[in-house]
Amino acid sequence: MLAPVAAPLAEVRLVGSDYDLSVSSPGAHVLGRAADAPLRVKHATVSRTHARVILSEDRQTASLEHAGGANGTRLNGRAIDKAEPLSDGDEIGIGEVTLRVVLKRS
Numbered sequence: 001m002l003a004p005v006a007a008p009l010a011e012v013r014l015v016g017s018d019y020d021l022s023v024s025s026p027g028a029h030v031l032g033r034a035a036d037a038p039l040r041v042k043h044a045t046v047s048r049t050h051a052r053v054i055l056s057e058d059r060q061t062a063s064l065e066h067a068g069g070a071n072g073t074r075l076n077g078r079a080i081d082k083a084e085p086l087s088d089g090d091e092i093g094i095g096e097v098t099l100r101v102v103l104k105r106s
Contacts, residue, residue, distance in 0.1 A: 008059035010106035014039060014092060014099040021099070026059060028052045031094060032069070045071050045095025054083065062086040062103065071095040 014021040014031070021039045023029045031039040034048035041050070050069030055062050065083040066073035074093035075084050086092075090101040 006060060007105040009055060009062060009103055010059075011104040012053060012055055012062045012086070013102040013104065014053070015102055016097060016099040019097070019099060023053055023055055023062075026055045026057045028054045028065070030067070031092075032067070041094065041097055041099075043095055043097050046097055047071070047095075050094045051092070053086070062101075064092060069094060 010024060012023045019041060029038040029052060030049050031037065031041065031053055032048050032050040033042060033046045039053060047069035049067050051067050051073040052065045053062060054065060063083045063085050064075055066080050072079050076091055086101050088101060088103040092099045092101060
C-alpha cells in the first residue's frame with residue numbers, strides 16, 4: 001500500500017519582526033537586499049543576492065541554498081553551504097536577520 005502524498009505547498013512564507021515575505025510559484029527565488037530580489041530584505045548585513053528559496057516543480061518540497069552572501073546563511077543556527085530542505089517552523093539567518101519558515105499546503 002502506498003503512503004498518501006502530501007498536499008502541494010501553496011506558499012512558503014518567511015516571517016520576521018520587520019518582514020513577511022512569500023513564494024508561491026515553483027523555482028529558485030532570490031533572498032537578498034537587491035531592489036529586484038523577489039524576497040527582499042533591506043538590511044546592511046544582507047547581501048544583494050544572499051540566498052535562494054527553492055520551491056520544487058511538483059510543489060512537494062522547499063529548500064534553502066546559500067548564494068554567496070558575505071555574512072553567511074544559517075538554517076536553525078547552523079551555517080549551510082549547499083541546498084538544505086525547509087520544514088515548517090525552521091529559522092533562517094541571513095546576516096543579522098532571522099526569518100521563521102511557515103509552510104502552507106493547499
